[in-house]
Amino acid sequence: MRRRRLARAVFLTLIALLYGFLVAPIVIVVAASLNAGRFLVFPPAGLSLQWYAKLLNSEPFVRSFFFSLRLAALTTIITTIIGTAAALYVVRHARRKDGLRMLLVAPLQLPGIMTSLALLIFYYAIGLGGTTYVGLLIGHVVVCTPYVFLTVVAVLYNFDRSLEEAARSLGAGSITTFRRITLPIIKGGVISGAVFSFITSFDQFPISLLLSGVGTTTLPIQVFDYLRFSFDPTAAAVGTVNILITLAVVLMTERLVGLESLYWGGRQ
Amino acid sequence: MVGAGTRGAGTLTRRGRPWFLIVPALAVVVVFFVLPYANLVAMSFLTPGKAEPYVSVPTLGNYTSALGDAFQWWILWRTLKLGFLTTLFTLLLGYPLAYNLARASSRTKGMLLVLLLSPLLVGVVIRSFGWMVLLADNGLINSVVKHWGLAPLGLKLMYNEFGVLVGTVHIYLPFMVLSLSGALQNIPPDLELAARSLGASSTMVFWRIVFPLSLPGIFAGCLLVFVLAVSSYVIPVLLGGFKVITTPLLVVQTAVDVHNWPSAAAQAVILFAASLACIGLYFRLMNRAMRGLSA
Numbered sequence: 001m002r003r004r005r006l007a008r009a010v011f012l013t014l015i016a017l018l019y020g021f022l023v024a025p026i027v028i029v030v031a032a033s034l035n036a037g038r039f040l041v042f043p044p045a046g047l048s049l050q051w052y053a054k055l056l057n058s059e060p061f062v063r064s065f066f067f068s069l070r071l072a073a074l075t076t077i078i079t080t081i082i083g084t085a086a087a088l089y090v091v092r093h094a095r096r097k098d099g100l101r102m103l104l105v106a107p108l109q110l111p112g113i114m115t116s117l118a119l120l121i122f123y124y125a126i127g128l129g130g131t132t133y134v135g136l137l138i139g140h141v142v143v144c145t146p147y148v149f150l151t152v153v154a155v156l157y158n159f160d161r162s163l164e165e166a167a168r169s170l171g172a173g174s175i176t177t178f179r180r181i182t183l184p185i186i187k188g189g190v191i192s193g194a195v196f197s198f199i200t201s202f203d204q205f206p207i208s209l210l211l212s213g214v215g216t217t218t219l220p221i222q223v224f225d226y227l228r229f230s231f232d233p234t235a236a237a238v239g240t241v242n243i244l245i246t247l248a249v250v251l252m253t254e255r256l257v258g259l260e261s262l263y264w265g266g267r268q
Numbered sequence: 269m270v271g272a273g274t275r276g277a278g279t280l281t282r283r284g285r286p287w288f289l290i291v292p293a294l295a296v297v298v299v300f301f302v303l304p305y306a307n308l309v310a311m312s313f314l315t316p317g318k319a320e321p322y323v324s325v326p327t328l329g330n331y332t333s334a335l336g337d338a339f340q341w342w343i344l345w346r347t348l349k350l351g352f353l354t355t356l357f358t359l360l361l362g363y364p365l366a367y368n369l370a371r372a373s374s375r376t377k378g379m380l381l382v383l384l385l386s387p388l389l390v391g392v393v394i395r396s397f398g399w400m401v402l403l404a405d406n407g408l409i410n411s412v413v414k415h416w417g418l419a420p421l422g423l424k425l426m427y428n429e430f431g432v433l434v435g436t437v438h439i440y441l442p443f444m445v446l447s448l449s450g451a452l453q454n455i456p457p458d459l460e461l462a463a464r465s466l467g468a469s470s471t472m473v474f475w476r477i478v479f480p481l482s483l484p485g486i487f488a489g490c491l492l493v494f495v496l497a498v499s500s501y502v503i504p505v506l507l508g509g510f511k512v513i514t515t516p517l518l519v520v521q522t523a524v525d526v527h528n529w530p531s532a533a534a535q536a537v538i539l540f541a542a543s544l545a546c547i548g549l550y551f552r553l554m555n556r557a558m559r560g561l562s563a
Binding site for chain 2: 039199
C-alpha cells in the first residue's frame with residue numbers, strides 16, 4: 001500500500017514537472033519583460049517597465065502590431081464564412097465526403113514554410129509579384145480555413161436534423177430555418193473555428209516569412225528579425241502583450257462556448 | 269441536377285446540392301495550394317538562371333547535383349535525426365501526461381487542458397525567445413549554475429543541436445499528448461480494474477492492456493510530430509543560431525538569398541521524398557508490431 005502511494009506521488013511529481021516544462025518559456029517571457037536588466041539573471045536585478053516604454057516608442061513594433069491585428073481580423077472573417085459553408089456542404093450534401101475533406105485540410109498536413117515558398121514562386125508565375133498585401137492575405141486564408149472547417153464539421157456530425165425538419169414542417173423557409181435553428185446550434189463550432197483562425201493568423205510565422213515585405217511586416221516577422229541579430233528584452237514585452245491578447249481571446253471563448261469544444265474541435 | 273425541390277418535411281436532403289457553399293473554399297485550396305505545389309514540383313525540373321531565378325529549359329540537373337552533394341546528404345540526415353529524436357522524446361514525455369489527462373475528472377481536465385493548450389496558442393517566435401532567455405550563455409539557467417558554482421564556465425545549452433531539440437520537443441509535445449489521450453480515453457477504466465482484480469500487477473496491466481490499446485494513438489501522434497518536426501524552421505534558426513542547418517533552412521536560403529528557385533524546389537522535393545520513405549518504413553514496423561501483439 002505504501003509502495004503504491006509512493007509510486008503515485010512520484011508520478012504526480014513527474015506530471016507537475018512536465019507541465020512546468022510546457023509553461024516555462026511563457027512564464028519566462030513575462031518575467032523577462034518586467035526585468036530591469038538586459039538579461040534575466042539569478043539573483044534577479046529588480047523590476048522595471050522600461051521595455052514596455054521602449055516598445056511603445058518603437059514605431060516598427062507598433063505599426064506591425066496593428067497590421068497583424070487587421071490582417072488576422074480580415075483573415076478570420078473570410079475563413080469563418082468559407083470554412084463554415086464548406087463544412088455544411090461536405091457533411092450534408094457531398095457525395096465524395098472523404099476526398100473533399102482530405103483536400104480541404106491538406107494545408108494543415110504540409111509544412112507552412114514549403115507552402116510559403118510554393119506560393120511565392122506561384123505569385124511570380126501569375127504576375128502577382130512576391131510580397132503584396134493580397135498575396136499575404138491569401139496565404140493566411142489558405143492555412144486558416146481548415147481550422148474553421150474542422151470545428152464546424154465536428155459539431156455538424158452531432159447535429160439532430162429532425163429539429164430542422166420540424167421547423168420546415170411548421171412552415172419556416174430555408175433561410176429562417178438556417179438563421180433560427182441551424183446557426184444557433186452550430187454556433188459553438190463556428191466560434192471555436194474563428195478563434196483558432198484568428199490566433200493562427202496573428203501568430204503565423206512561416207507563411208508570412210516569405211510573403212510579407214516592406215509595409216506588410218507582421219508582428220511575428222518583426223520580432224524574428226529583431227531576435228535574429230540582437231538579443232533585446234523589448235521582444236519579451238511584445239511577447240507578453242501577445243500572450244495577454246491570446247489569453248483574453250481564449251477566456252472569451254471559454255465563456256461563450258466552453259474550452260472542451262475547442263479541444264474536441266481541434267482534435268478531429 | 270438542381271431540382272426545384274418541394275417544400276416540407278423530409279425534402280431537405282432531396283433538394284439540389286447547393287454548390288455555392290463549397291465553391292469558395294475549394295477554389296482557394298485548388299488555386300492557392302494545389303497549383304502552387306504542382307508549380308513547385310515543375311520548377312524543380314527547370315534550369316537555374318543567371319540574372320533571373322530560373323529559365324524555362326527542362327533539366328534533371330537540380331536533382332543530380334543535390335543528390336551528388338555530400339554536404340546536402342549530411343544536412344538531410346541531421347534533419348531526419350532531429351525529427352526522429354523529437355518524436356521519441358515527445359512520446360516518452362507525452363505518455364504520462366496523456367494518461368493523467370485521460371483519467372482526470374472532468375473538472376481537473378478543463379484546467380489541465382488550459383495548461384496543455386496555452387503554449388500552443390502563443391506564437392512559435394515568442395516561445396523560442398522564452399527558451400533563448402533560459403538557455404543563452406548568459407541566460408537564466410547558466411546564471412543559476414554559475415551562482416552556485418556548479419560549472420564555473422557555464423553550460424553550452426543553445427546554438428547547438430541540444431537547444432534545437434529542447435525547442436522542438438516543447439513545441440510538439442501538446443500535439444503528441446492530444447493524439448495519445450484521445451486513444452487512452454477510449455480504453456474503459458473497468459478493463460484495468462478487471463485485470464487488477466484478477467491479480468495482475470500494475471506493470472503487467474500497463475504492458476498487457478493499456479499500452480497495446482493505445483497503439484493507434486502512438487501511431488498517429490508519432491506520424492504527426494515527425495512530419496511537423498522535420499519541416500520546422502523557426503526553432504533551428506533561433507535556437508540553432510545558423511549553426512544547426514537543417515533542410516528547410518537550406519531550402520529557404522537557396523530560394524531567397526541565392527535566388528535559385530529550381531535548386532530550392534528540388535531540395536524541397538527531396539525532403540518530402542525522404543520523409544515519405546521514413547513514414548513508409550515506420551508503417552511497416554508499426555504493422556509488424558500490431559500483428560505481433562494480436563498473435
